Amino acid sequence: MKLIDIDVWQEIFNTIRKNKLRTILTGFSVAVGIFMLVILLGSSRGLKNGVENTFSTEASNSMTVSGWRTTKAYKGQNSGRRIRVNKKDFRSLGKRIEQIEAIAGRTYIPGDESISYKTQFGSFTARPVHAAYKNLIKYTLLKGRMMNTEDEKELRKIAVIEDKVEESLFKGEDPIGKYIEINNTKFKVVGVYKSAGQNEGNRGTIYIPITVGELLYNTKGDMLEIGFTLGNVTLGASMKIEDKVQSLLAKSHNFDPEDKSALWIDNNIEQTKDFVQTFGAIESGIWFIGVFTLILGVIGVFNIMLIVVKERTKEIGVRKALGATPYSIVRLILLESIFITAVSGYVGLIMGVGVLELVGRFDIIAKLSSDVAMFFIDPQVDMGVAITATIILVITGAIAGFIPARKAAKIKPVDALRDE
């Protein structure tokens, strides 16, 4: 098919020029279809980014286990007993669950924490953790380093602080190598990190080696929480691991394996899968709406092309009398249809992407409502979607033009030339 044929295009432009309003209105419906599709997809992406960022401060393939309270009497034990996970559990989980990649425990500092640097005081959370705990959280290291196993073994009194802590205690001073006091014990700051999520309630967290915590605060091997990351496991596998954790700990702590309240198991894989599924559903809903909007636009083009053919019946008859083949007539109508849909669709695409870009660049949502902005980050449509949409447009343009074009090709010159 000879596409770059100046005569064909000249004729297409001529008809378009002759019917500006009609062409613009037709194109408008297609442009709106694509525009809406882009805006909707972009918004859903923004919402997804926002929710992901807000709610997932933990690694998406992790699981945490902490003790809770039994609700069933078991083997002479009363119900309502407090369960606390401990060092023994930490070791047995690490050994018995082979899918575990990294495992870390967290203890606590009894009583109130008083944390200070020179004359500055603040109320923060100090957490004695294993070095591997960094695998369980989402963070960015800003300065210095995270904790390592050497710190644990050598009982180093070091601390890794969150950027919020740095801000309120150090006031612009470089914290690395400086000493902060936690309940009157000095800890050397070795690193500053930034937490990935937006946790508004948290004033700042400080991590110290778990061994140091045990020594200083005499927690007797009790742990607040044991967390671990799993390799690439399926949702089903992660549920089985939950069950295994439950039965292992039921045995060691002597509670009913069916008693789900004895432990608090937080399965991030489950949450992530839920999340992915929810957004998958939202996204397919959006495609559904978008595609139907598009179909309306295409029907518009189809309709107009039928009218175009009807209006040009006589002209087509003349062309045929002069030697136009059916093929050349089909090409004429088809290319016009594709041209209108492709150009207007492209306009809609550019406008949609432009609006998303503006919203992103100037933080328009944040200016309108900061609450909403928290859940709406970086609304964008990836180029793949945009290109798919354009290809869909050209195809739909061809479909919309095909039936009218066939109709045109079937016009008999005799019928067309009758002088009425």
Added chain:
Amino acid sequence: MIKLEQIHKSYAVGKGKLHVLKGVDLHIKQGEMVSIMGSSGSGKSTMLNVLGLLDIHDEGKYYLNGELIQKMSEAKAAELRNHTLGFVFQSFNLISFKNALENVALPLYYRGVKRSKRNKIAMEYLDKVGLKDWAHHMPNELSGGQKQRVAIARALITDPKVIFADEPTGALDSKTTDEVMDVLKQINAEGKTIVLVTHEHDIGGMSDRTIMLKDGVIEKIIDNRQN
């Protein structure tokens, strides 16, 4: 050039059939100018459509330029029309958004002739019908006679064997009618076969022979050259 043997043609009208041509025999020689006359309903337009390959006959044999015309594909018919036939219509049928030159050049476009070449040829033919200065005017800027002359130039540009003219002067006043007929006669003098349908006797009288159609058969053939 044209030979018809027992040509029949009917159209479906509702449930019934309308038998329009009921066995027409005719022989038109090369270089002849023949007019077809008859009252409305006599079948003269149908005959022109069959002759011009705009419609296909049901029965009988039609030889055009020595070739037997049978049921053929649209593309083949288009090619034959493009190479052997030229058309002139009562309502001119110029394409409104193309100027005179582009209208004349259109048949060459369908023959695949390059733009610059076909525009050059189109200009020669416009010159021939005396409209060289109007080449870049749009059809709505031309008078009826001028439009018909453009249409004639368009019919001539492929150097066809036969020109079919369907009431070529039907929409024109007497002065422009003369202009157009002069052009047609001049073309005929140059050797082109011309078949024209008309209901005006003086126009018919300008041709070599007049074929009088009545109820789908040839009633009589008048030889105008003897007068």
